[in-house]
Amino acid sequence: MTLTRETIMLGSTNLHTAPLGVGAWSWGDSGFWGYGKGYGQHDVAEAFVASTNSGITFFDTAEVYGNGTSERILGELVRKSRSPVLIASKFAPLPWRLSPRSLRGALDASLKRLGVSQIALYQIHWPYTLLPLEGLMEALADAVAEGKVQAVGVSNYSAEQMQRAHAVLARRGVPLASNQVHYSLLKRTPEVNGVLDTCRQLNVTLIAYSPLAQGLLTGKYNAGQKPEGVRRFTQPFAESNLRAIEPVITLLREIGEGHGGKSPGQVALNWLICQEGVLPIPGAKNARQASSNAGALGWALTAAEQQALGEATSAWCK
Numbered sequence: 001m002t003l004t005r006e007t008i009m010l011g012s013t014n015l016h017t018a019p020l021g022v023g024a025w026s027w028g029d030s031g032f033w034g035y036g037k038g039y040g041q042h043d044v045a046e047a048f049v050a051s052t053n054s055g056i057t058f059f060d061t062a063e064v065y066g067n068g069t070s071e072r073i074l075g076e077l078v079r080k081s082r083s084p085v086l087i088a089s090k091f092a093p094l095p096w097r098l099s100p101r102s103l104r105g106a107l108d109a110s111l112k113r114l115g116v117s118q119i120a121l122y123q124i125h126w127p128y129t130l131l132p133l134e135g136l137m138e139a140l141a142d143a144v145a146e147g148k149v150q151a152v153g154v155s156n157y158s159a160e161q162m163q164r165a166h167a168v169l170a171r172r173g174v175p176l177a178s179n180q181v182h183y184s185l186l187k188r189t190p191e192v193n194g195v196l197d198t199c200r201q202l203n204v205t206l207i208a209y210s211p212l213a214q215g216l217l218t219g220k221y222n223a224g225q226k227p228e229g230v231r232r233f234t235q236p237f238a239e240s241n242l243r244a245i246e247p248v249i250t251l252l253r254e255i256g257e258g259h260g261g262k263s264p265g266q267v268a269l270n271w272l273i274c275q276e277g278v279l280p281i282p283g284a285k286n287a288r289q290a291s292s293n294a295g296a297l298g299w300a301l302t303a304a305e306q307q308a309l310g311e312a313t314s315a316w317c318k
């Protein structure tokens with residue numbers, strides 16, 4: 001059996017990680033994910049332990065997840081853990097933050113909630129803002145110089161915005177480590193909008209968020225079985241889409257069977273891991289989900305299987 005790479009470097013930094021991380025948006029978020037209803041602090045603590053026991057060390061959070069609760073939970077878990085962990089968090093360019101200097105206060109607040117003196121990867125959460133991109137990159141470079149941050153990244157940036165961010169940081173001697181964007185078999189936009197190509201040209205890691213299409217690619221949802229809460233009313237969970245993805249789930253199952261019974265979700269994550277320079281960060285609400293997602297590591301789809309999955313999901317290349 002072909003094996004996936006054991007570790008990858010984050011861009012051209014010296015930070016390394018298994019080629020799979022964990023997203024902690026649902027850890028403390030009740031509004032979208034229903035934290036406190038069906039899963040809670042004990043479950044996410046077990047998800048953390050199951051992940052680190054599987055060799056996963058990269059955990060992604062943000063100041064806005066659960067209004068800071070995700071950072072608090074993750075920080076407590078990291079401080080209790082003996083495993084070395086890379087924390088990635090994000091600055092939110094909220095409309096009332098009118099100066100790039102606001103990054104400094106937001107970063108200090110994130111460090112405090114996390115209870116650590118340094119964040120491994122600090123990212124700008126989205127580009128739509130009155131704040132000038134160049135000023136934000138200068139503020140990120142300042143944070144590196146002050147030792148509060150080891151590496152910096154962006155999120156939801158276009159190819160052109162990445163080029164500009166990369167150029168400003170390069171003048172300060174700081175590499176742009178990552179661009180975190182929506183990427184999965186059901187969201188292949190980065191392949192056609194220049195972001196994946198630009199990541200490879202600039203040696204920037206593409207961190208793939210919602211890599212399981214918010215649970216759809218696990219195959220557990222269908223027209224008769226929708227998630228609870230807000231998600232069931234969103235477009236991906238509309239009946240027409242649930243029907244359109246049925247052949248994709250069937251193919252994921254068939255391919256998984258040929259790899260000793262890998263699940264649709266594990267195959268979908270492995271497809272991303274097989275893309276050069278891509279780091280998927282699936283969310284996990286409990287130990288069972290975390291262990292299952294970790295089962296995407298340590299093996300690899302064949303080139304023919306990758307191609308078959310690419311062809312079966314070509315409608316999502318837009």
Ligand SMILES: NC(=O)c1ccc[n+]([C@@H]2O[C@H](COP(=O)([O-])OP(=O)(O)OC[C@H]3O[C@@H](n4cnc5c(N)ncnc54)[C@H](OP(=O)(O)O)[C@@H]3O)[C@@H](O)[C@H]2O)c1
Pocket residue numbers: 022023024025026033060061125155156180181208209210211212213214215216218220227265281282283284285288289290292293
């Ligand atoms: N930068 C950004 O703008 C941005 C945007 C979105 C997300 N993100 C980041 O990306 C991370 C992951 O994205 P995401 O949470 O949106 O979506 P995702 O990883 O595609 O899906 C996560 C959800 O799928 C279900 N699931 C996960 N593993 C499973 C398994 N093994 N078996 C069955 N169900 C499973 C769980 O929900 P249920 O059990 O309820 O189905 C889980 O909460 C986030 O946590 C966050 O860190 C970033």
